[in-house]
Amino acid sequence: MSMVLSRMDALPSSTRAEEGRIYRAVVTLCFALFFLLLPALAARAEMNIQEVKSKKGITAWLVEDHSIPLIAIRFVFDGGSAQDPAGKEGLVNLMTGLFDEGAGNLDSDAFQQKLDDAGAEMSFQAARDGTYGSMRMLSQQKDEAFGLLKLAVNQPRFDQAPIDRIRAQVLSGILANERDPNTVAQQRWLRAIYGEHPYSRSDQGTKGSLTTITADDIRAFHKANFARGGLHVAVVGDIDAATLSNKLDEVFGDLPEKQALAPVADITPKLGQQLEVNYDLPQTSLQLAWPGVKRSDPDFFAAVLMNEILGGSTFTSRLFSEVREKRGLAYGVSSDLVDNKHSHSLLVTTATRSDRAAETLSIVRQVVKDMAESGPTEEELAAIKKYMIGAYAINNLDSSSSIAATLVELQVDKLGIDYMKRRAALINAVTLADVKAAAKKLLSVTPAVMVIGPPLVEVAGGGKG
């Protein structure tokens, strides 16, 4: 009995499945939003980002804030689950489950006990192209907390018993989802659009691949991945630059200098195909992919503004209005720019009653076609620029942890410590012609389409329900 219903949620429907890759896509998307919305950081007037460089050469961005006695640190090492060797899919994800399972001379139980005593929360996550770590601690107990983080980062034990236990838990998750229609469908989708590229694989691994992963495999990847060369760090909260400088050396200063990662190729998703995954379900999920845009592309903001108008996070987007507000065909409908390091796409998702799925699909296509052919109006563009400029602080700087996450992504994308001050001007410089051109370029392409549910039934007339 825990139901709280929101007007609009990211429902656990097809595209939000927790299954590996799509989950990652959503995570990556969030990061995309972080930098999309950045400049409004200016709104957080006193927020001053300092670059802290330690004696051993570790760099971190720091926002000091002494009003609450806590510290949040977040960091990433380049290289994530796309680094999993063929046949050992799930390795990086499994590794990230093991950092609080014993380090140095502390076994799993002793380590977790000390972490609890220190009042700190520590977590690691594998993304497609990065291995993330974060810790939230009380500033009074920062010495204990940083000490444990140092141990976890430098001397994880990867003992066999925790490996077997965490592996079994991951396996349970894989088994639990193996007959879930959306999970099955998403796996087929990845294979269809990415072929043999690592992005087509589940970052959780498979029943077969998980059993082959040994402690030595994990140790080897840890050694190749956890190096100063691929590290980005951000810290927010009750700590000054001098103290942080020492902590950076303590935690990261003794890591090897260079990473040894496998190259990952860029991949263009294979569009122009239709997948029907037939299940007898009361509701049909629809998923459509068009080309996306690279972060470094000069059209980046034009594409971002266009996507927001099409089906972005406000209640005023075209898809929301046409599919939900006017016709009541779906609870959720949205478009998202999926921004992975090696692949980009624009993804539209919705779920609708199965007997009207064909109608919903044709409306989505029509809304996209209109955008491709005519682009947005001057008014729509003006309104969405204001939204994008204003929304950053509210959406992304609402806690110390979210500020730290934002600052890490800025570093990964090499946008510069002054980027926030420049961002509003970058957005305002986008013209209507730019957005129209971006719409035409991305949305004139024939999309990849997936239908999960009963076979589509064409309904004469369609129209308003």
Next chain:
Amino acid sequence: MTRTGIGLRAALLAATLALVAAFPAHAADDGEVKDFLLDNGMEVVVIPDHRAPIVTHMVWYKIGSADEPPGKSGIAHFFEHLMFKATTNHAAGEFDRAVSEIGGSNNAFTSYDYTAFHETVPPSALEEMMGFEADRMRNLILTDDVIKTERDVILEERRSRIDSNPQAVLDEEVDATLWQNQPYRIPVIGWMQEMEQLNRPDAKAFYDNYYRPNNAVLVVAGDVEPDAVKAMAESTYGKVARGPDLRPRIRPVEPEQNTKRTVTLTDARVSVPSFSTQWVVPSYRTAKPGEAEALDLLAEILGGGNRSRLYQELVIKQGIASSAAAYFQGTMLDDTNFTVYGAPRGDARLADVEAAVDAEIARVVKDGVSDDELERAKTRYVRSMIFARDKQDDMANMYGSTLATGGNVKDVQEWPDRIRKVTADEVKAVAARYLVLDRSTTGYLLPQQQAGN
């Protein structure tokens, strides 16, 4: 690493539950919570937080699905959706556009005991938000056309949330079994056949009865001064006429439970079985002093995370479960539920997991908890309150949900002290009093024998 589904859900739930209470204000000015009443009966709580030029504005109505008239299930949530339609002063979508134009965010949610509407905006827009929110408290235009289209939206929402998810289908019927008489037996979203019949007169009656300033709590958290908030509230909400006095929220209560009840769903989409067992227990509002706090600590010690007994025993020591946890939902108007759950891993059977969970319950009932466990659980709760202060909307939600379920500002602020006072004997006593397996309700989610793709 994202651990398996249920574990993650437990973590989220634990996080939510941990936020049930607040940290006492630490500085003289910053963070000192103020509350007052407008002349029309609207309650106001202001939580200053000057770290960022952002303000969270929420209006909580003391009306939820458990207050719905018989046969009208889903009307509270449906009405929440209708609140975004046109009013006599603003066209449909105008409020949304006003929020998005300033880079704000807005949404609303409905639960058993309350319905809340909220916007997060720069402080300069606070008065405008209050104007919009006060307007739709009374001036909504409800036409049949609007009703019909939005009703289709909530039917799709039900298909998305419930029908597409075997766990949700099971949970719904477990609730209807745990609760034989109390209205928490009815899902917030409503039963499909009743939702399909919701109409304009239902909506109008609901609006007129409950959307009144004297049934609402305003919570404002962020970069604001209480005096300024008061002036703005008076010039916006203060202009809305007080409604008729509302009847006390007295609902049917549970009869004595004398049975062990089970509910089973077998579904082709399920591959790994799982179970949950629930009991009816008092909430913060209905409990005798100290009992709800003891239940919170019991939930934490028994199954609150990786250090809990269930996790240590079933997941780590015996190695038979992929997840095992417990939770207590204290912030409810009426009696609430205490839940334990688990799922097997490897070759273990569901029955083994259930038996091991039962054994842990029996052990805590018989031997109680250690002083060390109790101290650690208390420390974790108190620490979570410091972390909560880092997030403005968490603070707003704590106060809003407490006030909407019969509590007050003091209840929130004194909660850590009350937690600190709980003794090991009191934790043992609530375990013995409430966690009786012969009077419980268990739900089983099972795979079909054959793969059913």
